[in-house]
Amino acid sequence: MKYLEERIRKEGIILPGNVLKVGHFVNQQIDTELLREMAKELHRLYRDEGVTKILTIEASGIALAAAVALEMGLPMVFAKKNASSNVSGDVYTSRVTSYTHHKTYDVIVPKEYLSPDDRVLIVDDFLAMGNALLGLIAIVKAAGASVAGCGIIIEKGFQEGGNILRSAGVRVDSLAIVDTMNAETGEITFRENP
Amino acid sequence: MKYLEERIRKEGIILPGNVLKVGHFVNQQIDTELLREMAKELHRLYRDEGVTKILTIEASGIALAAAVALEMGLPMVFAKKNASSNVSGDVYTSRVTSYTHHKTYDVIVPKEYLSPDDRVLIVDDFLAMGNALLGLIAIVKAAGASVAGCGIIIEKGFQEGGNILRSAGVRVDSLAIVDTMNAETGEITFRENP
Numbered sequence: 001m002k003y004l005e006e007r008i009r010k011e012g013i014i015l016p017g018n019v020l021k022v023g024h025f026v027n028q029q030i031d032t033e034l035l036r037e038m039a040k041e042l043h044r045l046y047r048d049e050g051v052t053k054i055l056t057i058e059a060s061g062i063a064l065a066a067a068v069a070l071e072m073g074l075p076m077v078f079a080k081k082n083a084s085s086n087v088s089g090d091v092y093t094s095r096v097t098s099y100t101h102h103k104t105y106d107v108i109v110p111k112e113y114l115s116p117d118d119r120v121l122i123v124d125d126f127l128a129m130g131n132a133l134l135g136l137i138a139i140v141k142a143a144g145a146s147v148a149g150c151g152i153i154i155e156k157g158f159q160e161g162g163n164i165l166r167s168a169g170v171r172v173d174s175l176a177i178v179d180t181m182n183a184e185t186g187e188i189t190f191r192e193n194p
Numbered sequence: 195m196k197y198l199e200e201r202i203r204k205e206g207i208i209l210p211g212n213v214l215k216v217g218h219f220v221n222q223q224i225d226t227e228l229l230r231e232m233a234k235e236l237h238r239l240y241r242d243e244g245v246t247k248i249l250t251i252e253a254s255g256i257a258l259a260a261a262v263a264l265e266m267g268l269p270m271v272f273a274k275k276n277a278s279s280n281v282s283g284d285v286y287t288s289r290v291t292s293y294t295h296h297k298t299y300d301v302i303v304p305k306e307y308l309s310p311d312d313r314v315l316i317v318d319d320f321l322a323m324g325n326a327l328l329g330l331i332a333i334v335k336a337a338g339a340s341v342a343g344c345g346i347i348i349e350k351g352f353q354e355g356g357n358i359l360r361s362a363g364v365r366v367d368s369l370a371i372v373d374t375m376n377a378e379t380g381e382i383t384f385r386e387n388p
Contacts, residue, residue: 029271029307032263059252059272066257067264069226077223078253113223 001041001175005190007034008154008176014183018156026153027060027125032067038175039067042123042151045173046072049148051121053077053114055140057107057132061124064153068123077113079136081105092142094135099128107135109143116144127152127174130161137170149173157191195235195369199384201228202348202370208377212350220347221254221319226261232369233261236317236345239367240266243342245315247271247308249334251301251326255318258347262317271307273330275299286336288329293322301329303337310338321346321368324355331364343367351385 013021025031054076056065062078069076081096082105090111097104114120120140122133133150140147149171155162157177165172177191207215219225248270250259256272263270275290276299284305291298308314314334316327327344334341343365349356351371359366371385 023304024306028274028304029269030260030263031269032260032267035260036264059256059274062253062256063260063270063272066224066226066229066260069224070230070261070264073226075223075225076257078257080222080253110217110222112218 001038003037004034004153004176007031008178008190009188012188014181014186014188016183018158018181020154020156020178020181022154027063030063035063035067036071038064038153039071041175042068042121042173043071046121046148046151049121050119051148052118053120055079055109055114055120055122055136056124057081057136060126064123064125064151068121068151072121077109079107079109079139082108092139094138094142096131096135098131107132107139109139111143114140114143114145118143118145119148120145121148121151123151125153127155127161127165127172128159130164133161133165133170147171151175154178195232197231198228198347198370201225202372202384203382206382208375208380208382210377212352212375214348214350214372214375216348221257224257229257229261230265232258232347233265235369236262236315236367237265240315240342240345243315244313245342246312247314249273249303249308249314249316249330250318251275251330254320258317258319258345262315262345271303273301273303273333276302286333288332288336290325290329292325301326301333303333305337308334308337308339312337312339313342314339315342315345317345319347321349321355321359321366322353324358327355327359327364341365345369348372 054065054069057079065076094107152174155174155177157179179189179191181188248259248263251273259270288301346368349368349371351373373385375382
């Protein structure tokens with residue numbers, strides 16, 4: 001999405017350590033006109049895929065999931081993160097390590113929210129190493145459901161997640177793919193979308 | 195909202211300890227048609243209040259905040275919860291104790307997301323003791339901004355939060371107010387809305 005790339009170029013803040021701050025319009029304070037456009041684009045990309053449910057992980061994927069679910073007229077579910085390893089009850093869980101936050105946690109979805117009939121569009125704000133998405137995919141598979149694809153706002157193309165997922169045959173649609181970013185010059189280059 | 199009350203009566207699960215489970219259609223798995231209706235109703239209630247921003251707290255308020263913000267054409271912000279007391283940087287914080295989860299945490303909003311010009315509609319899924327809302331109101335006031343009101347999905351009318359807020363002069367609009375619920379019989383009574 002050209003408009004998203006322009007906003008990132010103009011308003012994104014690059015910090016040392018490959019951190020891209022877009023919290024003031026993408027994921028903590030959210031520009032809802034941009035959110036609506038992103039939801040429309042993911043709807044366009046997945047309208048013929050037989051999607052039955054939108055799945056994300058708390059907290060910064062939820063606004064996008066709600067917008068996409070509203071746009072597509074589908075229910076949404078968000079997975080919870082739990083630092084404790086004591087997860088009980090009728091839930092699917094998957095262990096995820098976040099390199100950004102240097103934490104390991106369990107991703108948890110109650111079993112009643114996913115069924116073998118579901119075809120799931122997973123959405124999230126960022127794709128870097130891909131661990132959160134791999135955890136969500138494992139949960140969808142554990143439920144016997146299928147993954148239609150992953151819809152992402154910003155993919156860090158210089159990190160491995162996108163390659164790992166696409167090599168495994170997972171469809172990934174990132175609305176902007178950052179190929180390089182330079183904390184000193186503030187320069188960002190985007191991958192041309194096919 | 196009569197439709198919301200009917201859904202709660204039909205699908206809500208009452209557990210001992212005054213717990214009302216509506217996770218499968220209100221706050222973890224979300225029925226987006228219901229979400230849209232709730233957002234439209236809060237829009238109707240606050241359309242003439244000069245609201246500039248929607249504020250909520252992670253995680254289960256975010257979907258409602260996104261839907262209301264999309265409906266009203268306004269930006270939204272969610273406050274983060276942090277169990278650690280080491281909060282640094284340019285942020286507003288407020289200490290909150292959750293009686294439901296037996297935890298104390300800091301509610302955090304970066305200062306750049308609230309300004310004295312803002313008139314804020316706070317939304318959340320549940321109102322029980324009111325502590326999360328009081329924390330958000332404290333943050334809005336610390337920013338020099340004003341609170342237009344609090345839009346809530348389900349208020350537990352038999353707990354103190356609603357009274358505390360309304361006695362303090364805060365406008366509170368709850369789409370359903372549960373006055374009594376009985377874990378043994380499954381019976382729920384709702385307060386008549388004015």
